Amino acid sequence: MKYKFLNDYSEGCHPLILENLAKSNLSQQAGYGNDELSARAVSKIKAACENENVDVHLVAGGTLANLLVIAALLKPYESVISAESGHINTHEAGAIEATGHKIEYVRSDDGKLSVSGIARLLMKFPKYHTVKPRLVYLSNSTELGTVYSREELEDIYHYCSKNDLLVFIDGARLPMALVASGLSLADISGLCDVFYIGGTKCGALLGEAIVVVNPALQIDFQYNIKQRGAMLAKGRVLGAQFDTLFTDDLIFNLARHANAMAAKIATAFQNLGYRFLCPAESNQVFPILKYSQIKKLAEKYEFFEWEELDEDHSALRLVTSWATPEEAVDRFLKDLKSVTPVAAARRVIPSGDTL
Amino acid sequence: MKYKFLNDYSEGCHPLILENLAKSNLSQQAGYGNDELSARAVSKIKAACENENVDVHLVAGGTLANLLVIAALLKPYESVISAESGHINTHEAGAIEATGHKIEYVRSDDGKLSVSGIARLLMKFPKYHTVKPRLVYLSNSTELGTVYSREELEDIYHYCSKNDLLVFIDGARLPMALVASGLSLADISGLCDVFYIGGTKCGALLGEAIVVVNPALQIDFQYNIKQRGAMLAKGRVLGAQFDTLFTDDLIFNLARHANAMAAKIATAFQNLGYRFLCPAESNQVFPILKYSQIKKLAEKYEFFEWEELDEDHSALRLVTSWATPEEAVDRFLKDLKSVTPVAAARRVIPSGDTL
């Protein structure tokens, strides 16, 4: 079997989650999220947000979270603004449009939205003949592994508040973003209207925790959960994930491990003189290799070729997870060295280059 | 803690499922349902259907299954026919209409659809000014615990085939229906276009297995799974449920147990002279009690008051599950006896009465 750097959902879940499921297994619990495990999970998430007044809803997947949040927040003629590479725009099979809403996208090299990009898009909209932008969607970390700084998030949220725009953060990899940027869940709660905390990519079997911060958006929100098919009869399954992940900071420790493994990989590539498609800031690394090198590495490892750059080069996507063993990383880096010509490793990296 | 006869999803899952999850936990698996556990589950379900050419898709919940199947099968102007008590019509928060489709419903005392009911509804539809009925939705077992016989299903499917109507069976409790009616999955596969096998209510943590029998409906079906947010990144979670449940007929054995516990309850009620809202044919029993009796039972047990019948009487819903201990049933029946006046227990049950 080849070792996989394909994604951060190749393994099952942290063993403590299975333990939690097992020990509560035969207790009779109320259905549809009204069980004790979900109650504990919600309580711990509110504590982590340092805000008792947020609403927390646990659902089974990221696309489901995205489509139900976005549909809940918009009137029929309102649109959502995203980076072109935003997950909702590229990898959800039209899930957002299927709820009736246009995605307006902004081109971006690093996967991030900026105030200037949003502002440019607003200029295009005369009344009534075009959709009315109402929601800014951003992924943190982004699909390219980049991470928003506190200042970037503040700028966006401040601009949006002044311009009658809501902010929704897709946090499929929020734990990795937070440990990378030194922000807390409490910080995030103050910088958007709604966000979700990804469990699936950070040690859970499944599950995303939607946090509705804005009180006006909390009213009747749960109807959307039910209507989109996101309300599990055995809500305890989701409860057990987050009850465990939010005990003793487990989720952030797992994210820290994933980031550390990626940083080790990125540093090695950099030291060997490789360039990157974009900065390696969390648990995804996008180094640029020759096809001949890729071919050799692919004999022992699985990963995605993310983007063809020219006839000879392609950017890979290497993803680490909460479960990536350091030995697998070491083995990979050893193999990397063996496919790297000596000259390349000595090349001077121009200042300002990525990483 | 009161013992709950509230539903069949109060407990977690059969322990063998947790074992399956645990033993495969750290293996790296492909995402989105392309893992080995899902492959085994699909293979076993096809074998149980005795049909290699069906398509099987595992999703996380019943409403999700219903909305994505129905939306997949209909053109915008086509409608779905349901019994008035059908789950899609009563308990899914408008999930079907949210995908753009009208539900046309037929009144029915026992929760079942019949050919005459469907035929009457078809007569109402002149072209172009009303929706075009295209799909018949039926739950088996129904929301009232009743079960379709082979003849009833044959009649409906035959009628529908002749009238350009598709048939979709909501099988949230299909295992209980099958063991009650003596039909097999292979039989069901021959009597509809699409159905799903409920895992959640039959021993799984979560999961419904959609089986697309009609080849014309299989094309591109998986896009719908993704678009509606039903494609779990860690498809292995769903795979593990059905891989286990379809080993050594586990799912049917669990259904048999649930039905047996319900039958024991129903027989006791009948012997004590109680009437029923509808026949007790699977794992749901709807006995009619006086409020004074209900109040006493409610001190020790939880259950739903399903329907107020008059000032003095209400029908309860008592549900058993794969996990209901026989001792809990025995205890309940003893308590029932103690709230039942002697006269009632001696009442002669008129022939033709329910059960």
Add this chain to the structure above:
Amino acid sequence: MKYKFLNDYSEGCHPLILENLAKSNLSQQAGYGNDELSARAVSKIKAACENENVDVHLVAGGTLANLLVIAALLKPYESVISAESGHINTHEAGAIEATGHKIEYVRSDDGKLSVSGIARLLMKFPKYHTVKPRLVYLSNSTELGTVYSREELEDIYHYCSKNDLLVFIDGARLPMALVASGLSLADISGLCDVFYIGGTKCGALLGEAIVVVNPALQIDFQYNIKQRGAMLAKGRVLGAQFDTLFTDDLIFNLARHANAMAAKIATAFQNLGYRFLCPAESNQVFPILKYSQIKKLAEKYEFFEWEELDEDHSALRLVTSWATPEEAVDRFLKDLKSVTPVAAARRVIPSGDTL
């Protein structure tokens, strides 16, 4: 050619509308409803409502008006309450559901909604598992030609206001209802949140004037007009209809004529001893005839057989319009007499019978 009592849209438009179109034809006007004719129409409608603060939008048809108003007023999980015979429930090919919303209907013999019917429906809705009723839709006059009294409308609006329900009046035949009930547009403006004034069935070539009374619903409403394809480039066409119809009370005079012709027909039927499916209160009459009589009348006239009542009898629908010549009515009534046996005409009408 047989004379048609089929509907109230068999003829073109009142000649003054064609004059208005012709005399303004070559003037250059702003597009999308910003023309002078629309401005005049809107201004006159506001005056007739005795309320400068209503918003008025002119659109091309009734189904279009219904679907865009209802979709504009509801969140995804909210439903609309209608009488079972409501146009949106029976004759719009699922237009409302296509915008994502469930219609909850109440049975009603005379086509009207009542407070008790609405209240009964509200009782069925526990939170989150069913849609949330938010809007009451009523047609005035109804699809059965009946007309709401001031008291009935007050009761409904009062009840709805207290129960967080909005009220929308489908006024495809509102002019006929108003002259029948002695209410004014100003009255109606005070008894609902949104309504529309039907032009198509009252002398216009096309056009319905949507009046948004509730200020909270006025915000951004025009986006819905555009998004549903209801914003005509040459809005002047619609403007000319209502500019003319609201000059010198033309629309109400036309409605009065239609009602008068229907009343003449209804009185004749009554005097001849016929019964009715429901009271003849506006420009639609539903007399009950024998098939043998229907067959003879159908040799010279066109009309709908509305409802088969038994083996021998059916209720007809006879509709008069702004353009129905009194001679056509007289000719019809003469023919009616000739198919009526003398005995029937002498039959004593029991008090309490319809009309």
Add this chain to the structure above:
Amino acid sequence: MKYKFLNDYSEGCHPLILENLAKSNLSQQAGYGNDELSARAVSKIKAACENENVDVHLVAGGTLANLLVIAALLKPYESVISAESGHINTHEAGAIEATGHKIEYVRSDDGKLSVSGIARLLMKFPKYHTVKPRLVYLSNSTELGTVYSREELEDIYHYCSKNDLLVFIDGARLPMALVASGLSLADISGLCDVFYIGGTKCGALLGEAIVVVNPALQIDFQYNIKQRGAMLAKGRVLGAQFDTLFTDDLIFNLARHANAMAAKIATAFQNLGYRFLCPAESNQVFPILKYSQIKKLAEKYEFFEWEELDEDHSALRLVTSWATPEEAVDRFLKDLKSVTPVAAARRVIPSGDTL
């Protein structure tokens, strides 16, 4: 009053249409498009298509036509490909997305789609995680006034046929495109699956004639017309437009006039040394002027400033119509000359420049 070159829908309709409406006004006609005027219109359009087997449906506006055709042709997970400047992508307030479908757009300087643009977009779509492109939407003439040649249309249709893509032509200005490119309606019928013939912008009060060429798409198509609110009760209004426009080639003669007036304007601009945003091929001209010049012309004329090019220059949009008097054009060109410095007029036009 300033003379308007704002658009091609500033005036009413060709006087013969009003005559047609007037002379048929009081005849009783069947509703919903089953009238004699619509029958004549449909028959003449079929004849012009030289194809009796096409289906023709008359609806009131372009956005309505676009949304109902596109929604009718696509399954929920299928998308439509458009040029970035396509009307559905820019000026319909999200009407297409409101029916549940994603628009995938291709950048294009001249508003046209090409095979290479479509092909590039197809490469982006791995199965199931992204929408499935199924329909190519193109406007002819485009929103920039450019016109597809026979070869361009053949290339696209041929490519699409081979790649399981349908082709839909938005013909809001099809008559102008056809007379510009020397193609006939019969030619167009052979180069796409569905198209519509714009009446609104070519002399009608309102109305677009949807022509469904592909027999598989004709089945039940009319349900979509009704469901989207596009079926006028008095279909005669639409019938009268096309009955008149398709008598003695009126529609094409009107288009020819509009194009001729635009050509006169374009030639004058070119002779005076102006550049253009894109080639002036039909009835829209996009000359580039200095703001100081624009300001002076705006004192006497109305037109859109289409696109700011730099601090000093902007591209105007000047539109002529079937009703544009040649004297208005002459007056405008005289005024243009007076704002044009002599030097500019003498400037040598580089070969290969636009027009």
